[in-house]
Amino acid sequence: MRGSVKRTIGWLAWGAVSAVAAVALGVVALDRGEAINSMWLVLAGACTFALGYRFYGKFIAARVMALDDARATPAVRLRNGHDFEPTNKWILFGHHFAAIAGPGPLVGPVLAAQFGYLPGTLWIIAGCVLGGAVQDFTILVASMRRDGKSLGEMARQEIGRLGGFTALVTVLLIMIILLATVALVVVNALKGSPWGTFTIAATMPIALFMGLYMRYVRPGKVLECSLIGFVLVVAAIFGGQAVAQSATLAPVFTLTATGLATAVVIYGFFASALPVWLLLAPRDYLSTFVKLGVVFMLAVGILVVRPSLQLPAFTRFTDGTGPIFGGKVFPFCFITIACGAISGFHALISSGTTPKMIARESHAWPVGYGSMLLEGFVALMAMIAASVMQPGVYFAVNAPAGVVGATPAAAVATISSWGFPVTAADMESLARAVGEKTLFFRTGGAPSLALGMAHIFAGAGGRAVLGFWYHFAIMFESLFILTLIDAGTRVGRFMLQDTLGHVAKPLGRTSWMPGVIATSGAIVAAWGYFLYQGVRDPLGGINSLWPLFGISNQLLAAVALCVATTILIRMHGARYLWITGIPLAWLVVVTFTAAWEKIFSPLARVGFLAQASQLAARLGAGGLTVAQAAEARRVIFNDRLDAVVCGAFLVMVATILIDSVRVWAGVLRRRG
Amino acid sequence: MKALKKIGGMLMALLRELADESAYRRHLAAPGRMHSGAEWRRFSDERLRRRYERAKCC
Numbered sequence: 001m002r003g004s005v006k007r008t009i010g011w012l013a014w015g016a017v018s019a020v021a022a023v024a025l026g027v028v029a030l031d032r033g034e035a036i037n038s039m040w041l042v043l044a045g046a047c048t049f050a051l052g053y054r055f056y057g058k059f060i061a062a063r064v065m066a067l068d069d070a071r072a073t074p075a076v077r078l079r080n081g082h083d084f085e086p087t088n089k090w091i092l093f094g095h096h097f098a099a100i101a102g103p104g105p106l107v108g109p110v111l112a113a114q115f116g117y118l119p120g121t122l123w124i125i126a127g128c129v130l131g132g133a134v135q136d137f138t139i140l141v142a143s144m145r146r147d148g149k150s151l152g153e154m155a156r157q158e159i160g161r162l163g164g165f166t167a168l169v170t171v172l173l174i175m176i177i178l179l180a181t182v183a184l185v186v187v188n189a190l191k192g193s194p195w196g197t198f199t200i201a202a203t204m205p206i207a208l209f210m211g212l213y214m215r216y217v218r219p220g221k222v223l224e225c226s227l228i229g230f231v232l233v234v235a236a237i238f239g240g241q242a243v244a245q246s247a248t249l250a251p252v253f254t255l256t257a258t259g260l261a262t263a264v265v266i267y268g269f270f271a272s273a274l275p276v277w278l279l280l281a282p283r284d285y286l287s288t289f290v291k292l293g294v295v296f297m298l299a300v301g302i303l304v305v306r307p308s309l310q311l312p313a314f315t316r317f318t319d320g321t322g323p324i325f326g327g328k329v330f331p332f333c334f335i336t337i338a339c340g341a342i343s344g345f346h347a348l349i350s351s352g353t354t355p356k357m358i359a360r361e362s363h364a365w366p367v368g369y370g371s372m373l374l375e376g377f378v379a380l381m382a383m384i385a386a387s388v389m390q391p392g393v394y395f396a397v398n399a400p401a402g403v404v405g406a407t408p409a410a411a412v413a414t415i416s417s418w419g420f421p422v423t424a425a426d427m428e429s430l431a432r433a434v435g436e437k438t439l440f441f442r443t444g445g446a447p448s449l450a451l452g453m454a455h456i457f458a459g460a461g462g463r464a465v466l467g468f469w470y471h472f473a474i475m476f477e478s479l480f481i482l483t484l485i486d487a488g489t490r491v492g493r494f495m496l497q498d499t500l501g502h503v504a505k506p507l508g509r510t511s512w513m514p515g516v517i518a519t520s521g522a523i524v525a526a527w528g529y530f531l532y533q534g535v536r537d538p539l540g541g542i543n544s545l546w547p548l549f550g551i552s553n554q555l556l557a558a559v560a561l562c563v564a565t566t567i568l569i570r571m572h573g574a575r576y577l578w579i580t581g582i583p584l585a586w587l588v589v590v591t592f593t594a595a596w597e598k599i600f601s602p603l604a605r606v607g608f609l610a611q612a613s614q615l616a617a618r619l620g621a622g623g624l625t626v627a628q629a630a631e632a633r634r635v636i637f638n639d640r641l642d643a644v645v646c647g648a649f650l651v652m653v654a655t656i657l658i659d660s661v662r663v664w665a666g667v668l669r670r671r672g
Numbered sequence: 673m674k675a676l677k678k679i680g681g682m683l684m685a686l687l688r689e690l691a692d693e694s695a696y697r698r699h700l701a702a703p704g705r706m707h708s709g710a711e712w713r714r715f716s717d718e719r720l721r722r723r724y725e726r727a728k729c730c
Contacts (some may be wrong), residue, residue: 081698091689219711223691345727491725491726
């Protein structure tokens with residue numbers, strides 16, 4: 001009797017959650033005219049995620065993956081106190097979430113907001129529940145059942161050697177594009193900003209101090225040292241304000257985009273060759289704690305301030321004429337959101353440390369499926385942060401000079417003519433409030449995200465603290481992007497050394513300095529080239545690099561879903577093929593369409609080859625100065641290179657897909 | 673109050689796990705190992721080497 005009452009109460013509670021989700025989604029999707037409150041997005045996301053977790057996630061856990069606590073996990077069987085260690089599920093949940101949360105879910109939604117808040121919001125909610133969380137969860141369980149094997153190893157084992165090798169090369173290429181893209185985000189956030197540049201520059205000696213402190217002064221006291229590091233970083237933010245106001249120091253820390261790109265490239269080279277304990281690890285500890293703290297603060301800030309959304313549900317740019325990046329809402333919204341809905345990189349984490357720490361099979365459900373839903377929530381918060389700004393301000397910050405006009409007067413005239421009124425005086429006042437000279441043409445998403453976050457954080461403290469919160473947000477974003485650059489360059493070097501070691505043995509040795517220097521240099525040169533290309537792009541760079549990154553990341557997700565589908569077919573035949581098959585089919589359609597358009601679209605704002613042809617025609621017609629002609633030749637070459645890279649991604653993933661289909665057909669035939 | 677304490681405890685445990693302090697404690701639990709600067713450096717070098725062989729998430 002008591003059991004049936006409890007069950008009835010449970011069903012009533014879930015019925016209420018469903019009703020709230022339906023109402024909130026209805027308001028978000030159908031309300032037009034008046035600005036809606038951000039709480040409707042929070043409610044729609046929270047309730048749908050709760051339902052997805054409780055019903056869809058549980059269905060996959062119980063029926064499809066058949067999680068069984070009686071089966072010993074590798075953490076229990078192979079326990080060694082290091083990698084393999086049974087860990088409390090909520091601690092592991094936090095650990096896994098900290099590992100998957102990067103700049104992608106923060107920057108992607110901010111850029112996708114150019115279509116309005118609705119397309120991105122709906123994709124984040126649906127993509128997470130049906131795609132991203134499914135991918136993370138199934139790969140986590142698959143890896144856990146194979147003693148923590150990596151995605152590449154599973155691809156080789158389940159699909160074949162060709163699939164495994166292609167997955168390895170795909171990851172290396174994706175990493176190069178990823179590093180260039182996130183480096184461009186940092187460069188665009190810091191250019192012409194002595195306050196921001198000083199703060200980030202100060203994090204280097206702070207990290208070095210932390211490294212030495214943890215190694216020699218107080219060995220093992222990582223939390224204590226991270227707290228000291230955090231206090232020093234906050235002091236550096238205040239120091240940055242003083243630097244920005246100093247007539248002597250401000251010019252020293254006011255760098256151009258090219259100067260900053262050079263600094264980031266040099267940093268990347270040295271940081272990836274230095275011992276990890278000295279710079280990378282201390283900053284990584286610090287950035288992890290700051291990241292978790294800021295995500296928590298942003299959630300609390302949104303709940304307390306409950307700001308209204310200023311961006312409309314849809315903007316006119318769904319037709320593909322957007323100033324931030326060219327292309328229609330389908331497919332470009334779906335590749336721009338990237339990690340906020342589904343991310344191939346998560347599959348690398350789900351087949352890395354986490355499967356070796358799961359104490360019981362059932363824990364994979366909250367850790368794998370639940371963490372991705374929380375990441376989706378972070379993406380929703382980023383969407384809210386972008387949407388609480390006046391649309392005119394949002395476009396003035398994010399649109400490149402090459403699209404809206406090179407002067408503030410031209411930019412505000414263009415943006416206002418789109419129906420998003422903004423004045424040069426508004427922009428100047430806002431720039432002054434955050435301690436910047438200008439906020440025009442700050443492409444890349446980070447500055448507008450920082451403005452949105454500062455707006456929310458300062459909701460309680462007024463405009464006086466806007467400058468501090470803006471630079472705190474810039475510091476937070478730059479801190480973990482630099483950690484990503486440092487770690488990514490190092491991993492790229494290992495992968496390259498591993499491959500080159502088959503050709504010349506010394507190159508494969510990670511202790512052989514000439515090999516380390518040569519391979520570090522090669523990786524840095526590869527992503528540095530794309531970074532320079534982005535910095536010098538008259539359309540802001542993000543226009544070409546972010547879609548490339550989005551396409552590559554989603555293609556990696558397609559590889560992971562191929563592996564997961566193969567495993568499901570081996571387990572159940574075609575019965576549950578739809579669980580990973582539907583998101584895989586969607587990703588293939590979206591990414592292949594986006595990649596095809598990026599290569600072959602006849603519109604110069606979208607297609608790489610069309611832009612190259614347009615410039616070639618202008619070059620052929622004559623009338624350009626020598627400098628303009630040289631610039632045009634460089635852009636033509638880069639456009640063609642981008643088209644080749646995009647095509648290479650397509651060929652590699654098509655190879656894995658065809659190989660997978662061959663394997664699936666074989667397995668299904670054998671099962672009869 | 674009890675629930676708050678539990679949440680606080682869980683939060684501290686998460687921070688210690690993220691800071692590798694829990695892993696170090698497990699490392700020291702093996703027979704014959706005592707905390708020292710050299711022991712921490714040995715543990716940390718091995719742990720960080722393995723960690724940064726893998727890509728960080730975007």
